[in-house]
Amino acid sequence: MKIVGVDPGTKNLGYAVFNDDKELITSGVITTGERSYVELFLRFSLLLYHHQPGLVVVEGAFQRSKFANPHIEAIALIKTVTEAMNINIHTYAPSSWKKILLGNGWAKKEEAREYVKALGYDVKSQHEADAICLALTFLREV
Numbered sequence: 001m002k003i004v005g006v007d008p009g010t011k012n013l014g015y016a017v018f019n020d021d022k023e024l025i026t027s028g029v030i031t032t033g034e035r036s037y038v039e040l041f042l043r044f045s046l047l048l049y050h051h052q053p054g055l056v057v058v059e060g061a062f063q064r065s066k067f068a069n070p071h072i073e074a075i076a077l078i079k080t081v082t083e084a085m086n087i088n089i090h091t092y093a094p095s096s097w098k099k100i101l102l103g104n105g106w107a108k109k110e111e112a113r114e115y116v117k118a119l120g121y122d123v124k125s126q127h128e129a130d131a132i133c134l135a136l137t138f139l140r141e142v
Helices: 037-051 068-084 094-102 109-118 126-141
Strands: 003-007 012-018 024-031 055-059 088-092
Touching (some): 003 126, 012 037, 024 037, 037 068, 055 126, 068 088, 088 094, 088 126, 094 109, 094 126, 109 126
Parallel strands (some): 003 055
Antiparallel strands (some): 003 012, 012 024
């Protein structure tokens, strides 16, 4: 079963697609203009349509953060697309995946990027690194 890890954002949405053998197929960032929900909806839908995953793993909402509203809006859009395409979804709180994968629920974003680079993945952005980490967290638990 293919798995797509998603770091939600309304301007920059990180994604990572893993195949049945737990190998990274592709990863990157969907970048849109100022909260272009239609563009994000279409591009994320096309990503899922192209890869046909069985599961999307997404980072849950932040509590009390200046990023909370755009983050929640992106999560709602992701859930709408996955539900419409009949794809299962699994959510990790930010501190949960960091605790499971990095050993510290309060790990900084840079630590996640360094972790991914140490595994040999060539990441170009923090959003992409977080998406890889989310998928790896799920794969570690199954």
